[in-house]
Amino acid sequence: MAEMSHDVIIIGSGAGGGAAAWALSRRNIRxxxxxxxxxxxxxxxxxxxxNDWELTGFPEKPGSKxxxxxxPLQKLEERWQGLRSWSRNQGITVEGDRRAVAGYExxxxxxxxTLHFTGEAxxxxxxxxxxxxxxxxxxxxxxxxxxxxPYYCEAERVIGVAGPAVDAxxxxxxxxxxxxxxxxxxxxxxxxxxxxLGLNWVANPLAALSESYDGRPSCNYCSGCTSGCPRLDKGSxxxxxxxxxLATGNCTVQSSCAVTRIEPGPDDRVTAVHYLDSxxxxxKISARAVVTACGAVETPRLLLLSENNHAPDGLANESGQVxxxxxETVSWTSNGLHPESLGSHRGLPADSICWDYxxxxxxxxxTGGCRFTxxxxxxxxxxxxxxxxxxxxxxxxxxxxxxRKTFGHVLSVGAIGESLPNPGSFIDLDPAATDAAGLSLARxxxxxxxxxxxxxxxxxxxxxxxxxxxxxxxxxxEYGSYDRFSSTHVFxxxxxxxxxxxxxxDGWCRSHRWRxxxxxxxxxxxxxxxxxxxxxxxxxxxxxxxxHLAQMMDRREL
Amino acid sequence: MFVSRRSFLKWPAVMWAxxxxxxxxxxxxxxxxxxxxxxxxxxDTLIPADETPSATQLGVDRMMLAVERRDPDYRIVLDFGRKxxxxxxxxxxxxxxxxxxxxxxxxIAARAAAAGDSPExxxxxxxxxxxxxxxxxxxxxWPGLGYGGPPQPLGYxxxxxxxxNTVDG
Numbered sequence: 001m002a003e004m005s006h007d008v009i010i011i012g013s014g015a016g017g018g019a020a021a022w023a024l025s026r027r028n029i030r031x032x033x034x035x036x037x038x039x040x041x042x043x044x045x046x047x048x049x050x051n052d053w054e055l056t057g058f059p060e061k062p063g064s065k066x067x068x069x070x071x072p073l074q075k076l077e078e079r080w081q082g083l084r085s086w087s088r089n090q091g092i093t094v095e096g097d098r099r100a101v102a103g104y105e106x107x108x109x110x111x112x113x114t115l116h117f118t119g120e121a122x123x124x125x126x127x128x129x130x131x132x133x134x135x136x137x138x139x140x141x142x143x144x145x146x147x148x149x150p151y152y153c154e155a156e157r158v159i160g161v162a163g164p165a166v167d168a169x170x171x172x173x174x175x176x177x178x179x180x181x182x183x184x185x186x187x188x189x190x191x192x193x194x195x196x197l198g199l200n201w202v203a204n205p206l207a208a209l210s211e212s213y214d215g216r217p218s219c220n221y222c223s224g225c226t227s228g229c230p231r232l233d234k235g236s237x238x239x240x241x242x243x244x245x246l247a248t249g250n251c252t253v254q255s256s257c258a259v260t261r262i263e264p265g266p267d268d269r270v271t272a273v274h275y276l277d278s279x280x281x282x283x284k285i286s287a288r289a290v291v292t293a294c295g296a297v298e299t300p301r302l303l304l305l306s307e308n309n310h311a312p313d314g315l316a317n318e319s320g321q322v323x324x325x326x327x328e329t330v331s332w333t334s335n336g337l338h339p340e341s342l343g344s345h346r347g348l349p350a351d352s353i354c355w356d357y358x359x360x361x362x363x364x365x366x367t368g369g370c371r372f373t374x375x376x377x378x379x380x381x382x383x384x385x386x387x388x389x390x391x392x393x394x395x396x397x398x399x400x401x402x403x404r405k406t407f408g409h410v411l412s413v414g415a416i417g418e419s420l421p422n423p424g425s426f427i428d429l430d431p432a433a434t435d436a437a438g439l440s441l442a443r444x445x446x447x448x449x450x451x452x453x454x455x456x457x458x459x460x461x462x463x464x465x466x467x468x469x470x471x472x473x474x475x476x477x478e479y480g481s482y483d484r485f486s487s488t489h490v491f492x493x494x495x496x497x498x499x500x501x502x503x504x505x506d507g508w509c510r511s512h513r514w515r516x517x518x519x520x521x522x523x524x525x526x527x528x529x530x531x532x533x534x535x536x537x538x539x540x541x542x543x544x545x546x547x548h549l550a551q552m553m554d555r556r557e558l
Numbered sequence: 559m560f561v562s563r564r565s566f567l568k569w570p571a572v573m574w575a576x577x578x579x580x581x582x583x584x585x586x587x588x589x590x591x592x593x594x595x596x597x598x599x600x601x602d603t604l605i606p607a608d609e610t611p612s613a614t615q616l617g618v619d620r621m622m623l624a625v626e627r628r629d630p631d632y633r634i635v636l637d638f639g640r641k642x643x644x645x646x647x648x649x650x651x652x653x654x655x656x657x658x659x660x661x662x663x664x665x666i667a668a669r670a671a672a673a674g675d676s677p678e679x680x681x682x683x684x685x686x687x688x689x690x691x692x693x694x695x696x697x698x699x700w701p702g703l704g705y706g707g708p709p710q711p712l713g714y715x716x717x718x719x720x721x722x723n724t725v726d727g
Contacts, residue, residue, distance in 0.1 A: 049708050049710045051696065051697065054695065055691055185718055185719060185720055219713070220710075220712065220714070221717040222714060223714065223717075230710055230711075341704065341721050342721070343714070343717070343721030345709075346716070346721070384694040384699065384705050385694040387694075388694050389686075389690050394671075395603070395604045395605070395667060395671070396604065396606060396664060397608055399604075399605075400608055401608075403703060404702045407703045407704050407705055408704050
């Protein structure tokens with residue numbers, strides 16, 4: 001008999017799980033959050049005060065990286081040679097004629113991948129939620145932007161998002177909680193370049209505090225967000241939603257507890273959750289509802305692993321759609337040198353953004369949008385070690401002299417674009433690779449179509465144009481996701497929709513069949529958006545789904 | 559996007575060539591005075607002293623040897639490098655690489671850097687990046703860079719202004 005001491009079990013404590021935990025626990029619903037990874041202590045674990053901070057990046061702890069495998073990736077083609085990653089010091093950086101694996105960049109831990117994100121807090125472009133009806137690709141969201149807007153506001157208030165007062169595309173019912181951050185000295189150079197090209201370069205909405213807020217201090221612009229914020233001003237989920245959920249007294253978070261399966265039962269309900277604790281001991285627990293929030297790679301894996309005679313094809317997979325429609329991060333980065341010392345290692349990683357090509361029909365001849373930001377921080381070009389290795393060629397006295405002339409001169413433009421689903425991109429269970437518990441790993445199948453590559457070609461060309469216009473035409477390094485799979489944002493593998501034959505969950509993120517099973521991560525996204533960072537949308541979706549779940553509980557429907 | 563020790567070791571063809579050409583036995587001691595001097599001279603060729611210290615003055619050679627002791631695979635790389643460097647030196651009539659003057663050492667480094675797809679080229683790339691990593695994490699290497707140290711706890715509250723104490727190119 002499974003123990004039942006909580007009303008809701010949430011699997012995963014990232015953007016979706018954390019926001020759901022807060023939204024439920026504030027309504028006096030008893031929540032247990034099971035997190036497969038460890039908890040991080042920002043003051044103890046993050047290393048931005050240490051001399052070797054560049055080499056460590058975001059810290060790894062036991063269990064903080066999930067394991068998964070990759071099916072063979074596509075062959076590289078001569079016609080896309082302009083999208084190969086290269087550097088002045090090394091030439092072409094991906095050997096061979098086949099796309100390589102850089103990895104699914106994520107953090108498994110309390111707070112999930114928000115622990116290492118740059119803090120972008122984006123709302124989706126409204127038109128990007130209607131990709132099928134307007135453009136005949138991907139699928140429509142089962143509701144529109146206006147339905148999600150109040151939940152965006154709630155998430156922004158919890159986090160303390162700093163953003164600009166004006167947004168002509170994304171209607172706002174209230175201003176951002178905090179004023180935008182001033183653009184940095186180097187970012188303003190990129191802005192000058194954009195203006196020469198007729199592009200707009202505006203403040204990027206960020207989950208980083210421009211003023212002290214909710215007991216947290218304001219940002220001191222160290223640019224180290226991706227290494228973990230020791231000040232707690234970055235609005236990662238651990239210091240916002242989870243902290244507030246714990247403060248209600250209704251939420252318990254158990255880290256280093258890996259869920260192995262959800263048990264489907266009779267009457268179209270899931271009846272238990274099985275997990276292994278940090279000591280490897282097996283547990284079985286029950287609750288009135290189960291919410292999964294493991295991300296677009298691990299959530300389909302868990303559902304597929306959870307098959308039994310009640311769900312012979314895997315949990316919630318009656319449509320055969322679990323794992324399909326995988327969408328990844330379509331990205332490009334160009335790094336150049338400016339003749340002036342800019343101190344580009346300072347500031348916020350992505351304090352500005354160009355949204356001009358974000359709409360689904362904004363890029364000439366290609367469906368799906370993209371956006372551009374400064375990217376020196378995400379490129380890891382913030383300290384002397386990486387400058388010595390990657391920016392300054394050669395060795396010896398000349399290298400040392402060039403270091404002194406070059407440090408702080410890098411200008412970087414990064415672009416992220418829409419990822420449209422295609423039949424060659426999906427997640428399944430690897431028949432040959434298992435984890436320590438003997439369970440099949442998620443296997444990533446990724447294929448970039450010509451549409452993605454033409455979009456990436458536009459992104460690369462525009463990034464180069466911005467650098468040249470900003471005076472940094474001496475480009476020394478470029479890389480993108482054409483020749484190396486590298487994804488931070490993943491989507492789509494448990495699609496949300498009204499039709500149970502073509503989707504996994506309904507518009508409330510509830511399984512079409514399993515009445516007490518919800519999914520609140522980016523796996524439910526029917527489309528990826530035009531490069532927007534997804535965490536705020538995940539949080540808004542999770543709050544909305546949790547409110548619905550709470551209402552069902554109030555009505556005793558669960 | 560740089561050649562780290564680990565990524566170096568991922569090149570199977572390079573490792574195959576190195577292990578075939580320069581087999582290292584588990585019992586072999588490779589940190590003798592002579593071979594240490596060779597590597598020390600190599601690292602000081604990559605990072606010589608000027609206004610700031612050289613690589614060996616900041617202990618880069620000791621750090622690399624510590625890595626070598628922990629990592630048998632990297633021992634293959636460094637041992638190849640020692641033997642290759644000394645071989646080049648002997649071809650010029652010197653006892654070993656450390657006995658050459660700075661100009662001759664630089665010429666050998668230039669040959670390695672230009673050697674294309676070869677073990678000496680990958681030895682050059684790998685040790686260059688590792689040496690820079692050990693060197694530039696030390697405060698003694700920072701004067702003149704316009705870099706004052708780790709990003710925290712002070713941050714960069716001047717991020718909106720033109721930086722000071724830097725050299726424009």
